[in-house]
Amino acid sequence: MSYSTQSLSHLPASILFYLRDRLPGYPYDDSTDADFVGELLEDFPDTNVLEEIKAFRWYHDNEPASRVANLRIAIRRWLANCHPRQRL
Numbered sequence: 001m002s003y004s005t006q007s008l009s010h011l012p013a014s015i016l017f018y019l020r021d022r023l024p025g026y027p028y029d030d031s032t033d034a035d036f037v038g039e040l041l042e043d044f045p046d047t048n049v050l051e052e053i054k055a056f057r058w059y060h061d062n063e064p065a066s067r068v069a070n071l072r073i074a075i076r077r078w079l080a081n082c083h084p085r086q087r088l
Helices: 011-021 030-043 049-059 071-082
Strands: none
Touching: 011 030, 011 049, 030 049, 030 071, 049 071
């Protein structure tokens, strides 16, 4: 799924809000996570990053921090695994 220019303007803020306020145990940091989210959006342009983070949360029964050592790496791997593979 691609994002329109209009939806891109609020998307990083929506993802940052979700990480900070809705993902239990997430070690939120303003500076680190602004860069993290920007990189995710850049690296996975055809993936609905917010929806995948929500799926990640609920896949781990609303307790992802108790199941993985580093949530940022786990989220990145989750997105990489759902990201459509480019065909050569």
